[in-house]
Amino acid sequence: MKYKGKIGEFKWWGFVLSLLLCVSVGFLAYSRFVFVNGPTQDQIKATADDALTRVNDLQAQVANLKEQVSALQKQVLSIDKGHGLH
Amino acid sequence: MTEVPQSATQAAGDTLESVLASIQRLEQATDIGWCSDWVKSFKPIETITDEFVNKRIAAFAGKEEDLINGIKARRERLSLSSGITNQIISICQQILGFGAAGIALTVGFIDKIKQFSIPVQKSLAIVGIFYSELIVLSLLVLIWYMLQARFRYPSLYFDKIGNAWPFFYYASITPVTRSPIQTSKQRFVASASYAIDFANFTERVLNEKPKERLRAELQQYFLLMSYQAYVHQFSLRLASVFTYGFLGAVGTALLMFGLLFGGRL
Numbered sequence: 001m002k003y004k005g006k007i008g009e010f011k012w013w014g015f016v017l018s019l020l021l022c023v024s025v026g027f028l029a030y031s032r033f034v035f036v037n038g039p040t041q042d043q044i045k046a047t048a049d050d051a052l053t054r055v056n057d058l059q060a061q062v063a064n065l066k067e068q069v070s071a072l073q074k075q076v077l078s079i080d081k082g083h084g085l086h
Numbered sequence: 087m088t089e090v091p092q093s094a095t096q097a098a099g100d101t102l103e104s105v106l107a108s109i110q111r112l113e114q115a116t117d118i119g120w121c122s123d124w125v126k127s128f129k130p131i132e133t134i135t136d137e138f139v140n141k142r143i144a145a146f147a148g149k150e151e152d153l154i155n156g157i158k159a160r161r162e163r164l165s166l167s168s169g170i171t172n173q174i175i176s177i178c179q180q181i182l183g184f185g186a187a188g189i190a191l192t193v194g195f196i197d198k199i200k201q202f203s204i205p206v207q208k209s210l211a212i213v214g215i216f217y218s219e220l221i222v223l224s225l226l227v228l229i230w231y232m233l234q235a236r237f238r239y240p241s242l243y244f245d246k247i248g249n250a251w252p253f254f255y256y257a258s259i260t261p262v263t264r265s266p267i268q269t270s271k272q273r274f275v276a277s278a279s280y281a282i283d284f285a286n287f288t289e290r291v292l293n294e295k296p297k298e299r300l301r302a303e304l305q306q307y308f309l310l311m312s313y314q315a316y317v318h319q320f321s322l323r324l325a326s327v328f329t330y331g332f333l334g335a336v337g338t339a340l341l342m343f344g345l346l347f348g349g350r351l
């Protein structure tokens with residue numbers, strides 16, 4: 001047997017085999033992806049602002065409660081003095 | 087171009103047909119397994135071929151110099167390099183280089199992808215798959231190329247009908263250590279081998295007869311033609327692997343984009 005031009009020609013089965021391999025790998029890889037929408041920048045900013053507002057409100061509530069506690073402590077002290085405990 | 091004279095006469099004894107028949111019989115009678123020593127099994131075939139060539143050259147009645155000049159002129163015209171292999175390797179190197187940069191950028195910005203719409207995310211995924219396939223193809227082509235570059239041609243193992251002694255070092259140079267760092271003793275031994283080889287080589291060249299020169303020229307001419315076949319076929323196969331893979335990756339990307347825009351993905 002001697003070399004002929006046919007040996008260097010492209011074979012149709014080469015393309016088919018390559019395409020089958022690439023398509024199967026491609027779809028296998030694609031099936032592993034999970035596509036979700038994350039929050040937008042505006043949503044993130046709105047959430048952050050909301051959290052900041054709630055923190056400020058809580059801080060104000062804490063300050064208010066502290067004032068009430070100190071007022072109650074003063075009342076308790078004055079009552080104790082009237083009964084002669086100090 | 088010098089014309090090769092047609093005055094060669096038929097040798098007495100073996101004819102070409104009988105030699106070819108003997109070689110074929112030996113070939114069919116030899117059982118070569120996966121890990122057999124094929125060189126040892128080839129020795130009888132090499133001997134028959136060597137004897138036939140020697141007989142034909144001994145019987146050659148024309149002018150050796152004319153034939154040698156004709157063979158030299160033809161040998162110089164043999165094309166021994168492939169045109170497309172270097173281009174393919176260069177493309178694969180570029181693909182790998184850009185692929186590495188792409189991976190680094192992807193790792194850095196992957197959390198931002200969620201901010202795109204779902205169709206855009208899917209498109210980016212398909213582009214990523216396409217380029218990944220190109221990267222795998224490039225690696226495969228480079229590995230294939232390295233295997234071809236390290237290929238040990240069968241003629242390297244021939245004693246009598248491989249590389250002719252005036253044209254290749256196997257027949258003339260004694261093996262010595264090739265370590266880049268050598269001791270004094272190693273250098274001394276290598277130098278002594280050099281002196282011995284030089285003396286033998288000088289004797290051989292000065293005593294070379296015209297028919298021996300003719301044999302060497304003919305042998306090397308044919309060996310280069312065999313080498314040309316390997317180089318050419320290696321190049322064709324490398325180009326085929328690359329083309330099949332590249333079109334496969336492009337076809338896959340087109341199919342996936344088609345399905346995406348058709349609402350099937």
